[in-house]
Amino acid sequence: MKNEDLLDNIDNNAHEEKVITTNPLHLTEATKNLINNYLSYRVLTWLTVITLLASLGIYSFLNTMELKITNTITDNIKKDTNNLKNETYIEAARAKIKVEQAKDMAIDIIAKAKTAENRLKSFDKTINNSSDEIKKIIFENKDFLNQLSQNIMAQLSCPSPYSEAIKSFGFCIWHIPKYDKNFIEAANACRSKGARLCTLAELSAAQVSGAEWCSWGWVADRSKEDFSNSTAKIAFPMQTIRGGCGNSLLPTMTESVSKKFGANCCK
Numbered sequence: 001m002k003n004e005d006l007l008d009n010i011d012n013n014a015h016e017e018k019v020i021t022t023n024p025l026h027l028t029e030a031t032k033n034l035i036n037n038y039l040s041y042r043v044l045t046w047l048t049v050i051t052l053l054a055s056l057g058i059y060s061f062l063n064t065m066e067l068k069i070t071n072t073i074t075d076n077i078k079k080d081t082n083n084l085k086n087e088t089y090i091e092a093a094r095a096k097i098k099v100e101q102a103k104d105m106a107i108d109i110i111a112k113a114k115t116a117e118n119r120l121k122s123f124d125k126t127i128n129n130s131s132d133e134i135k136k137i138i139f140e141n142k143d144f145l146n147q148l149s150q151n152i153m154a155q156l157s158c159p160s161p162y163s164e165a166i167k168s169f170g171f172c173i174w175h176i177p178k179y180d181k182n183f184i185e186a187a188n189a190c191r192s193k194g195a196r197l198c199t200l201a202e203l204s205a206a207q208v209s210g211a212e213w214c215s216w217g218w219v220a221d222r223s224k225e226d227f228s229n230s231t232a233k234i235a236f237p238m239q240t241i242r243g244g245c246g247n248s249l250l251p252t253m254t255e256s257v258s259k260k261f262g263a264n265c266c267k
Contacts, residue, residue, distance in 0.1 A: 172267035186263035195267035207237030214245035217262040
């Protein structure tokens with residue numbers, strides 16, 4: 001029912017209530033209907049108004065909350081942006097410091113390199129000058145140096161046929177086997193080849209390296225108890241103990257220097 005019709009109905013019923021006075025019960029029912037209809041209209045109107053107001057309030061509340069949330073998010077974004085900017089500035093500052101330090105190190109390295117280059121040039125100049133002096137000395141003493149070189153090579157080399165001794169034992173050592181030399185004669189025999197009598201230590205070193213000859217020979221060692229130097233030692237190296245060649249790998253005896261044996265020579 002429309003509002004206009006409801007109002008017309010109320011007016012008609014009110015008029016009917018005035019006219020029909022002969023039936024009080026009927027007027028009472030009509031009045032009740034009018035009251036009920038009027039109250040229904042008012043309640044509906046107020047409910048509509050209340051609903052509208054409530055809707056407006058909720059909309060306003062939602063708008064307010066949306067605004068607050070938007071402002072909060074905006075503030076947080078600004079704070080994060082500022083923090084990011086600050087961190088970026090800090091990292092940039094650190095990177096700048098590192099770059100400056102690297103520049104300083106590079107400058108220092110370049111300076112040291114230049115110093116080293118200057119020293120090297122000075123050293124080269126000194127070497128060149130020294131080289132000229134050395135060449136001059138060599139030219140002036142050519143004959144003496146040649147003779148010295150020959151003497152050194154003679155000292156370092158083993159005489160024939162003992163040239164393989166250096167490869168075999170690590171130094172020049174050989175044995176003269178004939179029993180026809182006393183101590184002095186054995187020493188002279190070695191000296192004639194640019195050598196000397198070996199020591200027991202040298203003979204032992206040769207034995208360790210594989211030397212072996214079953215033949216007595218004089219060595220340079222003398223008896224400490226013989227103050228008259230009338231005795232000396234004879235010895236020879238062996239790799240295995242066998243009959244007729246002593247009872248050790250380096251048989252050694254003390255004999256009178258006048259007796260005849262071979263010679264152990266070292267160079």
